[in-house]
Amino acid sequence: DSGVTQTPKHLITATGQRVTLRCSPRSGDLSVYWYQQSLDQGLQFLIQYYNGEERAKGNILERFSAQQFPDLHSELNLSSLELGDSALYFCASSRDLYTGELFFGEGSRLTVL
Amino acid sequence: DAKTTQPTSMDCAEGRAANLPCNHSTISGNEYVYWYRQIHSQGPQYIIHGLKNNETNEMASLIITEDRKSSTLILPHATLRDTAVYYCIVRVARTGNQFYFGTGTSLTVIP
Numbered sequence: 001d002s003g004v005t006q007t008p009k010h011l012i013t014a015t016g017q018r019v020t021l022r023c024s025p026r027s028g029d030l031s032v033y034w035y036q037q038s039l040d041q042g043l044q045f046l047i048q049y050y051n052g053e054e055r056a057k058g059n060i061l062e063r064f065s066a067q068q069f070p071d072l073h074s075e076l077n078l079s080s081l082e083l084g085d086s087a088l089y090f091c092a093s094s095r096d097l098y099t100g101e102l103f104f105g106e107g108s109r110l111t112v113l
Numbered sequence: 114d115a116k117t118t119q120p121t122s123m124d125c126a127e128g129r130a131a132n133l134p135c136n137h138s139t140i141s142g143n144e145y146v147y148w149y150r151q152i153h154s155q156g157p158q159y160i161i162h163g164l165k166n167n168e169t170n171e172m173a174s175l176i177i178t179e180d181r182k183s184s185t186l187i188l189p190h191a192t193l194r195d196t197a198v199y200y201c202i203v204r205v206a207r208t209g210n211q212f213y214f215g216t217g218t219s220l221t222v223i224p
């Protein structure tokens with residue numbers, strides 16, 4: 001158990017819909033990261049937050065957005081869903097910006113039909 | 114961050130040492146080598162990291178060549194639970210932790 005909690009574990013929805021994935025980081029961790037893993041693309045870095053502020057952006061689509069709240073939990077919002085958005089979405093947390101040890105949650109598996 | 118090259122797949126007999134190579138010939142002086150692994154569809158797990166010196170922890174050992182252009186992750190006594198995809202990543206320590214995972218090496222431990 002990494003200490004990172006992601007909900008929901010599984011989600012099935014239809015094209016065009018919007019979903020929200022939630023992540024609670026390890027106690028005391030200030031930084032949260034979101035990754036997408038699909039079969040054909042491997043682990044793709046989406047976005048990083050540190051203490052409520054966006055820190056870095058990776059390959060995140062404009063239809064996707066995220067935020068980190070004052071209690072440090074984070075949400076990833078996916079809208080206008082397409083079939084290709086079906087993937088595992090992982091959240092990770094770290095103590096600060098510079099430590100190299102990321103703790104990953106078990107992921108949220110999104111299926112878009 | 115420097116690019117890494119890893120074999121696509123490897124096999125290892127249970128109980129033997131698993132040696133996973135990684136080439137990072139364009140690594141810069143301030144870039145660390147990190148290893149993570151991902152057991153089937155679980156979240157990646159940190160294993161070890163190093164800059165110049167060899168490192169060892171309870172999970173594995175990391176051997177970095179003197180010119181730092183390559184490294185080897187060693188699992189001293191592989192078990193079936195070590196079957197996973199192993200990712201070698203190089204990054205500058207103070208760039209904010211945007212880890213970019215490549216395709217990694219799929220290690221299969223054989224009974």
